Amino acid sequence: xxxxxxxxxxxxxxxxxxxxxxxxxxxxxxxxxxxxxxxxxxxxxxxxxxxxxxxxxxxxxxxxxxxxxxxxxxxxxxxxxxxxxxxxxxxxxxxxxxxxxxxxxxxxxxxxxxxxxxxxxxxxxxxxxxxxxxxxxxxxxxxxxxxxxxxxxxxxxxxxxxxxxxxxxxxxxxxxxxxxxxxxxxxxxxxxxxxxxxxxxxxxxxxxxxxxxxxxxxxxxxxxxxxxxxxxxxxxxxxxxxxxxxxxxxxxxxxxxxxxxxxxxxxxxxxxxxxxxxxxxxxxxxxxxxxxxxxxxxxxxxxxxxxxxxxxxxxxxxxxxxxxxxxxxxxxxxxxxxxxxxxxxxxxxxxxxxxxxxxxxxxxxxxxxxxxxxxxxxxxxxxxx
Amino acid sequence: xxxxxxxxxxxxxxxxxxxxxxxxxxxxxxxxxxxxxxxxxxxxxxxxxxxxxxxxxxxxxxxxxxxxxxxxxxxxxxxxxxxxxxxxxxxxxxxxxxxxxxxxxxxxxxxxxxxxxxxxxxxxxxxxxxx
Numbered sequence: 207x208x209x210x211x212x213x214x215x216x217x218x219x220x221x222x223x224x225x226x227x228x229x230x231x232x233x234x235x236x237x238x239x240x241x242x243x244x245x246x247x248x249x250x251x252x253x254x255x256x257x258x259x260x261x262x263x264x265x266x267x268x269x270x271x272x273x274x275x276x277x278x279x280x281x282x283x284x285x286x287x288x289x290x291x292x293x294x295x296x297x298x299x300x301x302x303x304x305x306x307x308x309x310x311x312x313x314x315x316x317x318x319x320x321x322x323x324x325x326x327x328x329x330x331x332x333x334x335x336x337x338x339x340x341x342x343x344x345x346x347x348x349x350x351x352x353x354x355x356x357x358x359x360x361x362x363x364x365x366x367x368x369x370x371x372x373x374x375x376x377x378x379x380x381x382x383x384x385x386x387x388x389x390x391x392x393x394x395x396x397x398x399x400x401x402x403x404x405x406x407x408x409x410x411x412x413x414x415x416x417x418x419x420x421x422x423x424x425x426x427x428x429x430x431x432x433x434x435x436x437x438x439x440x441x442x443x444x445x446x447x448x449x450x451x452x453x454x455x456x457x458x459x460x461x462x463x464x465x466x467x468x469x470x471x472x473x474x475x476x477x478x479x480x481x482x483x484x485x486x487x488x489x490x491x492x493x494x495x496x497x498x499x500x501x502x503x504x505x506x507x508x509x510x511x512x513x514x515x516x517x518x519x520x521x522x523x524x525x526x527x528x529x530x531x532x533x534x535x536x537x538x539x540x541x542x543x544x545x546x547x548x549x550x551x552x553x554x555x556x557x558x559x560x561x562x563x564x565x566x567x568x569x570x571x572x573x574x575x576x577x578x579x580x581x582x583x584x585x586x587x588x589x590x591x
Numbered sequence: 592x593x594x595x596x597x598x599x600x601x602x603x604x605x606x607x608x609x610x611x612x613x614x615x616x617x618x619x620x621x622x623x624x625x626x627x628x629x630x631x632x633x634x635x636x637x638x639x640x641x642x643x644x645x646x647x648x649x650x651x652x653x654x655x656x657x658x659x660x661x662x663x664x665x666x667x668x669x670x671x672x673x674x675x676x677x678x679x680x681x682x683x684x685x686x687x688x689x690x691x692x693x694x695x696x697x698x699x700x701x702x703x704x705x706x707x708x709x710x711x712x713x714x715x716x717x718x719x720x721x722x
Contacts, residue, residue, distance in 0.1 A: 324692045334689060342677060342690040345670065345700075359671030363678045550600075 233555040233569060234546035236409045236530075238441035240560045246483050254479035259470045260295050274482035280489050281448050284415040285424040285432055292425075293457075294450035295472050296436070296482045300408035301329045303433025303449035305336065306473055307404030308372065310431055310451055312339050313459040315368040315402060321360065322372035323352040325379060327406065330372060339370070349525055350374075350382030358392045368400040369393065375423045375432075376410025379549045381528025381556075383410060386427040405432040408447070409556075410528070412439035416494075416501040417527050430455060436481060439501075440488045441559070446481035500559050504529040507557035511566045518574035529557045536576040544569055593641050596657040596722040597634040597648060598693055598701060601627050606634070609648070613638065616647040626721070628665060629696050635722045655693050661703040662712060663693070663721040668700040679715045680706065 210218070229239055249270075258264045260274045278294045281287075287294075297303045304327075312318060320341040322330050334341045342360055345353040352374070361369050373384040386403065393401050407414075407423060411434030414420035424432065436446035460471050492500070508529045515522035515533055522533040535553045540546070546553045555561070555569065599605050606625065613620060617640075624635045638644040648656050657663055666672045673690060680687050688705040695701070701721065706712050713720065 324695075331689070331691070340686075340688060342673070342687075343692050345668075345673075345692065345695070353670060355670035356673070360674040360677065363674045363681070 228545070231544050231565075233544045233561060233565065234553070236435075236438045236556045236558060238437075238439055238558045238560060241441035241443070241484075241488065243443070243484050243487055246480070246487055249480060249483055256296070256477040256479040256482065257475055258477075259472060261293065262470065268479070270479045270482050273486045277482050277485045277489065278448065278450070281434065281450055285411070285434075285450055286426045287450050288425060288452065291453040292450055293453040294448055296478070296485065297433070297447045297449050298474070298478065299437065299445040299447045300327075300406065300433050300435040301333070302473060303447045304330065304372070304404065304406050305333045306449045307431035307433055307451065308333050308337055308339055308370065309473065310455055310459060311370040311402040311404060312337055314455055315370060315400065318368040318370040318402065319364050320370045320372055321357060323374060323377075323384065325350040325377040325382060326372060326374055327378045327408070346382075350377040350380030352384045352389075354385070354388045354392060357389070358395070361392060361398070362396055365396050365398055368402065369398060371401065371403045373403055373405050373429070375405045375407035375414065376528060376530075378408075379530070379547065379552065379554060380532055381410065381525045381530030383414075383421045383423060383525065383527070386422040386429065390428050403429045405429045407432050408435040409438045411435070412497070413501050413504075413529065414527060416498040417505070420527060425452075436485050439558070440485060442481060442484045444478065444481050444484070446478065446485065448485075504557050504559060507561060507563065507566065510563055511555060511557060511570065514566060514570040515573070518570065520570075520574060520577060530554050531557065533573070534577060536573055540572060540576045544572075593637070593659040594722060595636045595638065595641070595644060595648070595659070596663050597636065598655040598657070599632055599653055601630055601632045605632055608651070609634065609654075612647050612651065613644055616643055618644045618647065628701065628721075629699055631694055631701070633663070633701070633721055657693070657703050657722070659708065661705045662708060662716060664702045664704065664716055664719040665721050666700045666702055666719055668695045668697055672700065673702060676702070676704070676716060676719070680704075680712070683711065683715055685709075685712050685715065
């Protein structure tokens with residue numbers, strides 16, 4: 207191993223100390239830090255690369271396509287994708303999966319209009335811009351779910367162009383799930399024959415398959431594609447995710463790109479070959495029952511946090527089947543210390559698997575003191591925007 | 592001259608914060624117009640260094656910055672209000688690249704429409720135009 211100059215070594219040590227310290231007060235973002243992939247470290251010594259379509263033969267032999275396909279097969283079962291007619295690949299994270307979904311939709315419906323709610327992750331705007339997709343934002347309800355009356359009225363006016371619905375299966379700030387049955391009902395009421403539904407299930411795509419009464423959220427509910435993050439609930443030191451789509455749709459656009467000499471429709475060239483191994487390892491070592499237990503505990507901890515906050519008179523709440531606990535926005539120091547996500551008057555914590563009740567107790571005590579000590583006290587009952 | 596629209600929660604000191612941030616960046620405000628809509632302050636500026644001003648203003652996470660590429664409208668906050676505006680554009684055959692809700696409070700909604708800032712487009716929405 208090559209040795210670094212002393213000052214560079216010190217730099218790395220300092221960075222590691224900072225990161226370890228920050229990881230102790232990490233409540234606001236949906237990344238699970240309880241993972242151990244040390245068994246896979248030898249793979250980091252190889253220049254592996256999953257370039258291309260994981261279902262197509264590749265001349266570049268240093269790939270992990272075989273295990274990537276196994277991971278896709280597991281996600282297929284979780285999302286009830288049609289067993290012989292689905293396609294997908296491991297992405298660099300949720301946004302790439304969302305971009306793929308909208309790319310597919312726009313290729314299928316070049317004149318389509320994309321509709322998404324105001325609670326949608328900000329990256330959707332980047333996607334629309336990159337893809338030159340025309341788009342209209344739809345109002346949200348106070349719980350973060352799409353306002354279906356607004357969707358109905360807006361689609362009704364543009365009924366001559368195919369709607370492309372960007373549905374949230376768990377919004378970023380409030381964990382709300384857009385009702386796919388209602389969305390499809392609107393298309394039926396307006397007699398719209400051609401439409402596309404993409405589901406952004408970044409976090410909840412790994413929650414809802416493991417609860418007793420999930421909201422409609424997957425291919426059974428009529429979606430055409432779905433994006434799920436890997437580094438969120440599953441956990442990974444490298445951001446990753448998965449996109450799944452109906453194979454027929456992918457094949458249709460693959461034929462149309464034939465002129466560039468490839469049927470590969472993945473968005474990037476070189477693709478990470480290590481993250482499929484992380485996901486594969488997580489699935490094999492934890493198993494379906496293991497994830498079911500983890501999710502149940504996360505939901506119990508979310509309720510625990512709500513109870514604790516309620517005890518101090520703080521108006522805290524969560525959406526059904528969500529582990530995102532919403533409460534009034536505290537002062538900047540607390541937001542920074544606990545790395546809280548904030549939006550206008552609200553903040554949230556997400557009771558990911560690494561969040562302990564001891565951490566929740568500490569945080570709630572500090573939150574209560576902050577809301578009493580500062581002029582945020584009047585926000586106590588006003589966070590349901 | 593291209594304008595910048597700034598939207599922030601209505602509070603004392605906001606204008607002073609913006610002015611001093613721009614002054615520190617060596618940017619001169621040439622015109623300034625401000626309006627309070629419910630809980631928000633909407634400021635419309637023209638400056639001598641447009642791109643630098645946007646860069647400076649975007650460092651404040653509590654502000655929403657709308658560039659000259661979008662038309663800002665004030666609409667009623669109720670289902671279908673936005674759809675009606677969209678229909679005007681459609682009927683006039685003016686392309687809208689995107690329609691985004693910037694702020695809303697149950698009574699009013701501030702909406703940014705990305706489209707060509709032509710006189711025809713502005714005429715279409717003159718009854719609800721903010722900037």
